């Protein structure tokens with residue numbers, strides 16, 4: 001049985017890209033933070049199931065919750081970078097990006113006392129138009145990135161990218177591990193988590209990941225967010241239907257489904273699954 005990588009993007013409910021039109025970064029401090037409480041619940045769940053995972057953490061969150069960063073490391077999980085303030089790479093110049101990834105790496109290394117090897121772009125915002133970012137990550141000392149979504153989507157996606165881990169031409173020392181997709185019915189469909197996991201029945205998600213493991217013979221990765229196990233989070237009024245569905249649908253089902261997923265597959269940290277194996 002192949003081992004897949006379990007990952008958590010450590011950010012709060014008001015920091016997601018879909019809420020950018022409604023909540024400015026300058027207003028973040030006004031929202032009650034729930035990320036530490038929710039991430040602690042995830043850490044409890046992982047401990048109960050004996051799963052080690054990778055936590056792609058925002059610098060903004062790490063600065064405000066150093067005890068959480070220490071707990072992630074102390075319990076044997078991998079600490080990795082999700083950038084400082086969840087700014088999509090498509091909205092950054094190379095100079096801004098370089099500063100952001102260096103600052104966040106140093107900050108997390110300082111708080112966690114471990115080397116930071118992994119990076120995940122906000123909303124998988126590395127694609128055909130900004131592959132220079134991969135070279136910047138290599139330069140900054142990251143060993144891998146998990147920032148490309150090899151599908152068509154309105155917010156992200158690079159459908160022509162390889163579906164599985166590859167060394168980019170312009171950054172040969174870096175490993176890019178795209179979000180897991182499944183090919184079925186002549187289409188490439190997402191199956192690495194996010195809103196899809198809440199939308200699809202669990203059996204379908206389970207079938208898709210098994211198909212990747214068995215047919216493609218590849219390890220997959222799964223990602224979710226602390227706010228996805230928090231049905232009590234404050235609701236953002238006035239969001240459009242698409243955003244509402246992506247953010248709020250089936251939140252109350254998430255924890256149970258996660259428990260099944262943790263039980264039905266073998267999981268480990270990104271670095272252990274992808275860096276040591278190849």
Ligand SMILES: [Zn+2]
Nearest residue numbers: 009011122123
């Ligand atoms: Zn994110």
